[in-house]
Amino acid sequence: MVYDAIIVGARCAGSSLALLLARKGYRVLLLDKASFPSDTLSSHFIHPRGLVYLQHWGVLDTLLATGCPPVHGISLDTGRFTLSSTVLPLENINFGLAPRRYILDTLLAQKAVEAGAELREAFRVQDVTRNGTHITGIKGRTTTGTPVTEKARLVIGADGLHSLIARAVEAPTYHRYPALTCIYYAYWSGMKTGSTALYSRPQCVFLSFPTHDGLALISVTWPRRHFPKVRASIESHFLEALALAPAFAACVHQGKQEQRFMGTGNTANFFRKPYGPGWALLGDAAYHKDPLLGHGIADAFADAERLAQAIESSYTGQQPLEEALAEYEQQRNREALPLYELTIQLATLNLTPEIQQVQEALQGNPEATQLFFAVLEGTIPAATFFAPEHIQALLTGTQTKLSRPEVVS
The missing domain is CATH 3.30.9.100 (D-Amino Acid Oxidase; Chain A, domain 2)
Incomplete structure (x- = not known):
């Protein structure tokens, strides 16, 4: 049997992609070395931009039913003053969630199986198979040590920061910064x-x-x-x-x-080229940044949505796979790079005098404070909030409210 996709890694990135592809009718094999429920190292916060995906996929209500409390408020204590606000709504979502990973990952894997994906837990992938430079499948072992080889049109690494698939295909990295x-x-x-x-x-x-x-x-x-x-x-x-x-x-x-x-202490910052002949990457395997602002899960959901669209575009004959995956990379970089650069700046833990001045000016301005927090939540681009005309108005008090820009999903 040749699968349409083998996905290595069944946590929030891999299971989300498996769910989306299986719902489109594709034959998906989802593999993970863990047995679920299983916890993992994670800041595990999901900002509204990530919850929008769960809502679109019909999963958000199920997650809320597990008893995960919505987080409507946010505050920043600078040691000299405290800024407080509520979460800026995105679509109809005005809260964040911080589900435990053993609950979230298990739920997403179950939803993928319900959609038709095949899940193999406690399966250790050891290498990829090749036809020349083209990746054709994976080799691995079950818990009993039985060797297994499976074939696929596309092998997808959703196996995290230390991705075996990324190492096997020698995926190039760029926009690198050391751990901060x-x-x-x-x-x-x-x-x-x-x-x-x-x-x-x-x-x-x-x-x-x-x-x-x-x-x-x-x-x-x-x-x-x-x-x-x-x-x-x-x-x-x-x-x-x-x-x-x-x-x-x-x-x-x-x-x-x-x-x-x-x-x-391994909070490395990088982009990897997320595709090649017969393979693709998503989630932390494809793009990783410091966890300071807690955007890893939302990034994984965005990757899953983009990659599923690229695969669908190719498998339905709309464009060659390489062209579709190139567009996947370009769209990812275009959307992810601004928040990546903001995170790098903040992860130095040395606020510039300009940012300190802005924070001080936010006192007594609740609408501007909400927009400032929305930048940290990834709802509003930093370039929009920090546009010179907005900052000038805020610092000089020439207007009582900043204009409210449109949110982005």
Whole structure:
């Protein structure tokens, strides 16, 4: 049997693509080394631009029914003042969600299977098969060690930052930046939080937001150079950072840590060429940026939508596959690069005097504050908010409200 697509990696990128392709009637094999439900390292926040995809796919209501609390509010404590707002609606969605990954990934994989995809869990892909330079399939082993070879018109790597498929095809990288931050997080019970709370301090940023089971995720981000010492004594450095916001630290001490710390210093920033003869990449395998703003899941959904459209365009004879995949890359870069560049700037954890001046000017201007947060949420392009005429009006107070630009999906 030759599948229309073999997708390696069944988490939020791979399962979303499998769902979309299977609904179009294609023969899809979805593989993952994990058995679901399975957790994974993740900031696991989904901004409205990501939830729009789940709504279009008919999955959002099911996710909400799992008890994941909507997050309607957001605040930024700078140490000198606090900015607060509500989430700017995108379509009819005026909240974010932070589902646990063992719930979200399992749900998406189940939806893919319901649509007709074949899912093999606990399957370890070891290599690709080739006909010259053309990728023709995969080789791997089941949990019992049985070797398996499968063929496909297209092999797709949705297998994360350290993608085996990307390594096997030697996918070129570009727009590279070294890791700028390191991050650790854990879950607390007994925290009364219904919004996203950000705290910006010299040399660190920390935040909290609610997730499943009445828990709050609390994370701290430091410059990457601090990783060796933080890793050597995670809890002490974590609590030392939180102490920079005494009221918040007191709330944390009244709660209870429910799971061990998780984190990484590998926050590399890059784009990979996401296609070649017989193969394609999506999600973190294709494009990765610092998790500071929490856009990885929304990026994965956007990739799945774009790649599914490219494959459909080719398989229905509208254009050659290479041409369709080239357009997939071009569209991804066009849409992703502005938020990528903003993330790189903020991940230095050194706010420019200009941004500090803007934050100060936002005090007492609720509409402009909401638009500022919408930039961080990816709802409004940074170039729109930071257009010279908007910033001039904000800093000089020549108008009481900034003009509200159209949101982007």
